[in-house]
Amino acid sequence: MTATAQRRDRQRTALVAAAERAIAEKGPAGLKARDLAAEIGCALGAIYNLVQDMDELVLRVGSRTLGRLDAALAAVAAEGEPRDREAAVARLVAIAIAYHGFARDNPRLWRTLFEYRLAEDAEIPDWAVADQLQLFRHIMAPLALVLPQADAAALSLLGRTLFSAVHGVVALGLEDRLVGVPRADIDRQIEALVRLVCAGLAAGGDGTPLP
Amino acid sequence: MTATAQRRDRQRTALVAAAERAIAEKGPAGLKARDLAAEIGCALGAIYNLVQDMDELVLRVGSRTLGRLDAALAAVAAEGEPRDREAAVARLVAIAIAYHGFARDNPRLWRTLFEYRLAEDAEIPDWAVADQLQLFRHIMAPLALVLPQADAAALSLLGRTLFSAVHGVVALGLEDRLVGVPRADIDRQIEALVRLVCAGLAAGGDGTPLP
DNA sequence: TGTACATCAGTGAACGCGCGTTCACTGATGTAC
DNA sequence: TGTACATCAGTGAACGCGCGTTCACTGATGTAC
Numbered sequence: 433m434t435a436t437a438q439r440r441d442r443q444r445t446a447l448v449a450a451a452e453r454a455i456a457e458k459g460p461a462g463l464k465a466r467d468l469a470a471e472i473g474c475a476l477g478a479i480y481n482l483v484q485d486m487d488e489l490v491l492r493v494g495s496r497t498l499g500r501l502d503a504a505l506a507a508v509a510a511e512g513e514p515r516d517r518e519a520a521v522a523r524l525v526a527i528a529i530a531y532h533g534f535a536r537d538n539p540r541l542w543r544t545l546f547e548y549r550l551a552e553d554a555e556i557p558d559w560a561v562a563d564q565l566q567l568f569r570h571i572m573a574p575l576a577l578v579l580p581q582a583d584a585a586a587l588s589l590l591g592r593t594l595f596s597a598v599h600g601v602v603a604l605g606l607e608d609r610l611v612g613v614p615r616a617d618i619d620r621q622i623e624a625l626v627r628l629v630c631a632g633l634a635a636g637g638d639g640t641p642l643p
Numbered sequence: 644m645t646a647t648a649q650r651r652d653r654q655r656t657a658l659v660a661a662a663e664r665a666i667a668e669k670g671p672a673g674l675k676a677r678d679l680a681a682e683i684g685c686a687l688g689a690i691y692n693l694v695q696d697m698d699e700l701v702l703r704v705g706s707r708t709l710g711r712l713d714a715a716l717a718a719v720a721a722e723g724e725p726r727d728r729e730a731a732v733a734r735l736v737a738i739a740i741a742y743h744g745f746a747r748d749n750p751r752l753w754r755t756l757f758e759y760r761l762a763e764d765a766e767i768p769d770w771a772v773a774d775q776l777q778l779f780r781h782i783m784a785p786l787a788l789v790l791p792q793a794d795a796a797a798l799s800l801l802g803r804t805l806f807s808a809v810h811g812v813v814a815l816g817l818e819d820r821l822v823g824v825p826r827a828d829i830d831r832q833i834e835a836l837v838r839l840v841c842a843g844l845a846a847g848g849d850g851t852p853l854p
Numbered sequence: 855t856g857t858a859c860a861t862c863a864g865t866g867a868a869c870g871c872g873c874g875t876t877c878a879c880t881g882a883t884g885t886a887c
Numbered sequence: 888t889g890t891a892c893a894t895c896a897g898t899g900a901a902c903g904c905g906c907g908t909t910c911a912c913t914g915a916t917g918t919a920c
Contacts, residue, residue, distance in 0.1 A: 476907095632843035
């Protein structure tokens with residue numbers, strides 16, 4: 433790799449880092465090509481040697497955010513596999529609370545993951561897709577332990593539902609609007625929600641109730 | 644009321660209606676003062692006789708959306724008060740599904756309710772606040788029947804949690820992204836979620852699990 | 855190692871577009887007598 | 888009812904701002920011999 437190519441990689445990294453800081457501080461609308469150029473010390477036009485356009489930059493930051501979220505959830509799982517049902521429920525609770533912690537500590541980056549819209553054509557690159565699916569592995573293993581009799585499809589659906597539900601509590605709660613759970617109660621309510629669903633499953637539901 | 648004042652009210656109504664159509668079709672970013680002026684047949688500047696600024700317009704549309712959502716949920720409740728626990732659970736399910744139906748049929752208007760950010764100072768007018776709280780009345784009555792022993796504060800918290808959870812499933816599901824529940828399964832999963840939580844409550848939880 | 859040339863990153867002024875809001879002016883409507 | 892005046896909605900050109908992206912040019916870096 434030539435010195436030029438190395439420099440370009442360094443510049444690109446610096447650019448993404450600067451974009452990440454900008455989004456973290458001001459949201460995606462606060463991303464200005466001129467600010468970034470000034471921050472990493474290059475000319476305005478040079479940005480377009482490093483990156484296709486501003487959308488690519490937001491996507492790259494999103495990928496990093498997803499990576500950091502993944503790491504935060506993986507840290508919870510680092511304690512080893514849960515062995516019994518009780519431990520599996522506790523693990524699901526811990527993951528949900530870690531998810532809340534990440535969202536609370538990275539509000540704008542986290543929100544950008546869900547709210548940012550690309551231009552019309554809206555092609556989400558393959559790597560971004562793969563990133564998203566990775567997150568589910570943290571949920572699926574403990575969930576399978578809670579619901580041993582379910583098949584993969586039902587489990588996958590339940591996993592998405594549980595994730596979405598927790599996401600909803602976090603998203604509305606962190607908005608500080610009136611329909612949400614007050615911030616101070618979010619962790620408790622997430623725990624209650626996850627435990628209630630698990631208890632409901634134990635009480636005979638299989639995630640797909642009869643009509 | 645003079646003819647002039649009447650005309651102004653009519654114009655204001657037409658303006659809000661035009662704004663509503665524009666948001667429904669193109670999202671809040673598609674709201675253009677010039678388009679609206681053309682649509683209601685007045686000069687650009689005349690808009691500012693009807694409305695303070697564009698933010699007020701979005702807020703007014705939001706208020707209308709909230710009103711229509713309220714009506715949609717009220718239609719579910721029109722069948723009369725649920726009498727027993729079973730009926731109360733069914734009512735909660737029906738309301739949640741109606742919520743999904745509204746969101747699905749009014750995706751951009753619904754999303755604007757949650758994603759639109761006012762300028763920095765961010766004053767949400769009192770009437771908007773009151774609107775939001777009204778929605779909860781549809782949930783609270785059946786919920787009280789499901790959980791008769793809970794006090795008002797715990798009930799309120801559980802109501803917010805349940806609403807947020809359903810909201811999350813709807814919001815991520817309608818995004819058509821990979822982490823969400825597939826559209827075709829949303830109703831079923833909402834029903835499962837609500838029933839599971841209610842079943843969990845029956846199984847002994849009170850919404851505030853012990854540490 | 856040295857020289858000549860080619861490549862391509864770096865530059866920043868300029869382009870192009872979009873758009874909310876203002877403002878001096880006009881003319882219709884309302885009011886007072 | 889009629890007249891004179893005042894008010895204020897209506898007008899649309901112009902203001903002001905922001906900003907992503909391009910492009911002709913330059914100079915440093917890499918390559919071939």
